[in-house]
Amino acid sequence: MHSGNPADGPLTPGLVFEMMQAHQRTAAxxxxxxxxxxxxxxxxxxxxxxxxxxxxxxxxGIRILCDFLAIYGVIxxxxxxxxxxxxxxxxxxxxxxxxxxxxxxxxxTPEIRAPYDHLAEIVRTGRTILEGAGTVEPxxxxxxxFAEKMAPMMAPLTGPLGTVVLDxxxxxxxxxxxxxGHGLFGIEIAKQNPQAKVTGLDWAPVLRVALENARKAGVxxxxxxxxxxxxxxxxxxxxxxxxxxxFLHHFDKPTCVGLLKKVRAALKPGGRAATLEFVPNxxxxxxxxxxxxxxxxxxxxxxxxxxxxxxxxxxxxEAGFGGITAHPIPMSPHTVVMGRA
Amino acid sequence: MHSGNPADGPLTPGLVFEMMQAHQRTAAxxxxxxxxxxxxxxxxxxxxxxxxxxxxxxxxGIRILCDFLAIYGVIxxxxxxxxxxxxxxxxxxxxxxxxxxxxxxxxxTPEIRAPYDHLAEIVRTGRTILEGAGTVEPxxxxxxxFAEKMAPMMAPLTGPLGTVVLDxxxxxxxxxxxxxGHGLFGIEIAKQNPQAKVTGLDWAPVLRVALENARKAGVxxxxxxxxxxxxxxxxxxxxxxxxxxxFLHHFDKPTCVGLLKKVRAALKPGGRAATLEFVPNxxxxxxxxxxxxxxxxxxxxxxxxxxxxxxxxxxxxEAGFGGITAHPIPMSPHTVVMGRA
Numbered sequence: 019m020h021s022g023n024p025a026d027g028p029l030t031p032g033l034v035f036e037m038m039q040a041h042q043r044t045a046a047x048x049x050x051x052x053x054x055x056x057x058x059x060x061x062x063x064x065x066x067x068x069x070x071x072x073x074x075x076x077x078x079g080i081r082i083l084c085d086f087l088a089i090y091g092v093i094x095x096x097x098x099x100x101x102x103x104x105x106x107x108x109x110x111x112x113x114x115x116x117x118x119x120x121x122x123x124x125x126x127t128p129e130i131r132a133p134y135d136h137l138a139e140i141v142r143t144g145r146t147i148l149e150g151a152g153t154v155e156p157x158x159x160x161x162x163x164f165a166e167k168m169a170p171m172m173a174p175l176t177g178p179l180g181t182v183v184l185d186x187x188x189x190x191x192x193x194x195x196x197x198x199g200h201g202l203f204g205i206e207i208a209k210q211n212p213q214a215k216v217t218g219l220d221w222a223p224v225l226r227v228a229l230e231n232a233r234k235a236g237v238x239x240x241x242x243x244x245x246x247x248x249x250x251x252x253x254x255x256x257x258x259x260x261x262x263x264x265f266l267h268h269f270d271k272p273t274c275v276g277l278l279k280k281v282r283a284a285l286k287p288g289g290r291a292a293t294l295e296f297v298p299n300x301x302x303x304x305x306x307x308x309x310x311x312x313x314x315x316x317x318x319x320x321x322x323x324x325x326x327x328x329x330x331x332x333x334x335x336e337a338g339f340g341g342i343t344a345h346p347i348p349m350s351p352h353t354v355v356m357g358r359a
Numbered sequence: 360m361h362s363g364n365p366a367d368g369p370l371t372p373g374l375v376f377e378m379m380q381a382h383q384r385t386a387a388x389x390x391x392x393x394x395x396x397x398x399x400x401x402x403x404x405x406x407x408x409x410x411x412x413x414x415x416x417x418x419x420g421i422r423i424l425c426d427f428l429a430i431y432g433v434i435x436x437x438x439x440x441x442x443x444x445x446x447x448x449x450x451x452x453x454x455x456x457x458x459x460x461x462x463x464x465x466x467x468t469p470e471i472r473a474p475y476d477h478l479a480e481i482v483r484t485g486r487t488i489l490e491g492a493g494t495v496e497p498x499x500x501x502x503x504x505f506a507e508k509m510a511p512m513m514a515p516l517t518g519p520l521g522t523v524v525l526d527x528x529x530x531x532x533x534x535x536x537x538x539x540g541h542g543l544f545g546i547e548i549a550k551q552n553p554q555a556k557v558t559g560l561d562w563a564p565v566l567r568v569a570l571e572n573a574r575k576a577g578v579x580x581x582x583x584x585x586x587x588x589x590x591x592x593x594x595x596x597x598x599x600x601x602x603x604x605x606f607l608h609h610f611d612k613p614t615c616v617g618l619l620k621k622v623r624a625a626l627k628p629g630g631r632a633a634t635l636e637f638v639p640n641x642x643x644x645x646x647x648x649x650x651x652x653x654x655x656x657x658x659x660x661x662x663x664x665x666x667x668x669x670x671x672x673x674x675x676x677e678a679g680f681g682g683i684t685a686h687p688i689p690m691s692p693h694t695v696v697m698g699r700a
Contacts, residue, residue, distance in 0.1 A: 031450055035648070037385065037388050038388060038389075038466050039651075040382065041386075041472070042655075043378050044379055045382075045476070046478065047375075047378050047379060048478070048479070052479040053483070073482075074483065075482050075483045075485075076482065076486075077485070079483060079485045080482060082653045082657040082664075083478075083657075085644050085653060086651060086653070089645075089650050090378065116372070121379060126379075134382060137389070137424075138390040141416050141417065141423075142394070142414075142415065143417060144416075144417025302426045303426050307377065309430050310427060312426060312427070313383055313423055313424075313427050
């Protein structure tokens with residue numbers, strides 16, 4: 019992947035061919051996860067025969083799959099044996115708490131994957147081929163899956179986000195977590211501030227996942243649930259902070275501004291609204307992972323986007339916020355953008 | 360892509376996420392080809408509005424798609440305008456004779472793509488989920504498509520292969536082109552040696568493509584057709600050279616040896632058999648493109664592989680060949696391996 023504008027480098031026929039075949043990598047990683055190969059390597063380096071036994075798979079298949087993973091640097095092959103990299107131990111071995119295997123499950127659900135089979139049509143019309151509002155259609159079950167499966171991607175972000183949002187504030191506060199999903203962001207606030215009360219807002223089936231996570235974190239007595247649509251439910255008494263994580267990118271700018279106005283009206287004076295987003299630079303092609311997220315919004319929504327900082331700032335301002343600050347989260351493609359009511 | 364064994368580098372969660380999303384690149388390149396974006400850029404740099412007009416597509420879609428292509432270095436974005444790279448002019452602009460757009464069409468046919476939706480099952484069983492012998496099932500129409508669409512990948516290889524096979528030999532010679540496909544390899548021999556007579560062997564519907572290419576090259580009066588299976592038809596009078604391009608990789612070793620014996624029996628003493636193959640190093644994970652080709656053989660055949668030079672040499676020897684030499688083709692992942700009867 020190039021960072022920003024690449025030099026006019028050698029795009030050989032090989033590289034074009036490689037891009038045409040890139041889908042193989044997605045399939046190979048998913049198959050390796052499904053066949054439990056990253057567990058097999060957790061006990062130490064293995065050869066084709068031992069991994070095939072562990073995975074109850076053919077030696078031909080395992081050899082070709084493991085070689086493919088080694089070609090792409092996911093694992094290492096040495097002297098005919100395959101072994102973990104430090105990174106595959108951490109992010110792909112099921113015994114690791116940071117294991118991202120479930121993320122692959124979410125990303126391979128038909129609702130997320132199928133639009134790519136119709137990408138030219140989506141580009142023509144400028145919107146998802148999914149029905150209605152796409153993934154943000156009311157009560158879309160894909161968000162239960164998101165809440166269940168995407169937590170490993172989000173867990174490393176919760177601490178930094180909590181610190182930014184609390185900004186040292188102690189004592190009793192009320193926090194609204196819009197589109198709570200897995201609930202991890204609001205739960206983190208409750209963990210960092212033992213007097214914080216958190217209200218999770220999401221579709222009811224999604225909130226069951228959040229509540230379960232609140233239980234596991236031991237903060238369920240300070241965790242309330244507000245089921246429904248962020249655009250429709252009454253937010254209730256004013257809050258010290260409102261979280262909007264991974265949410266604005268699903269909507270067009272006027273919709274975002276409308277929601278931010280509603281958020282601002284639900285904040286105490288000086289209260290904070292904090293968005294967690296992929297925020298590309300103004301060139302919209304860097305950093306690569308943040309910028310590429312626009313593609314996911316093109317394929318699954320009618321008007322969403324990965325908004326730049328100037329766009330998010332403009333939305334906040336139009337909604338009446340001041341003191342807008344951006345806080346990139348280290349080692350991640352995410353940025354917290356915060357405004358004050 | 361890593362070359363050979365990568366160092367234990369930083370496989371951040373971002374890189375795992377990127378691999379899970381790699382399929383987006385295949386879809387984006389295909390959509391850009393289908394929407395004629397590389398023609399649009401052929402007239403000079405364009406902005407979102409001008410490209411959208413050319414492609415009869417939405418500005419939202421074009422902006423996100425072109426940004427995505429720029430992120431991955433396929434095109435360049437500067438000051439809000441998109442332009443060709445020298446490489447995209449050559450390999451993706453339809454006005455270029457080296458344009459590979461049709462290759463994307465071949466690679467996205469259901470027979471080639473669909474197995475990846477079942478890769479874990481394929482690894483378990485060790486063979487394609489396609490029926491029978493997979494893509495090498497008799498009369499499989501996929502080879503007509505291959506002959507029609509894959510010529511741009513093969514055209515740059517024909518000259519070097521012809522030079523290796525002819526090895527300076529002039530005067531009347533007879534050449535058999537097994538699995539002729541588009542016919543370009545045999546046709547090149549006929550072009551390099553004006554007294555060469557070439558016999559193309561392939562399924563009859565495929566040979567129609569080869570014959571049309573022979574006509575275009577002006578060598579059809581020295582181009583004969585032998586329709587049928589290489590394993591079943593009588594090769595006829597002895598040849599000076601037999602070409603086996605992109606063919607052995609579809610079969611297991613005993614099948615390859617059996618065919619090579621039949622080839623040797625059809626050669627004059629001292630005659631050459633020449634295979635064109637992706638030949639990985641003995642570690643089977645480098646060079647990346649040659650090594651990764653095993654994955655395509657896993658998904659589409661029952662026992663094929665990207666064979667190493669030691670494996671190909673052993674097959675040639677077992678079939679009775681001597682003087683075995685390897686000739687990597689510069690700037691390509693392919694190698695010609697030649698044996699003498």
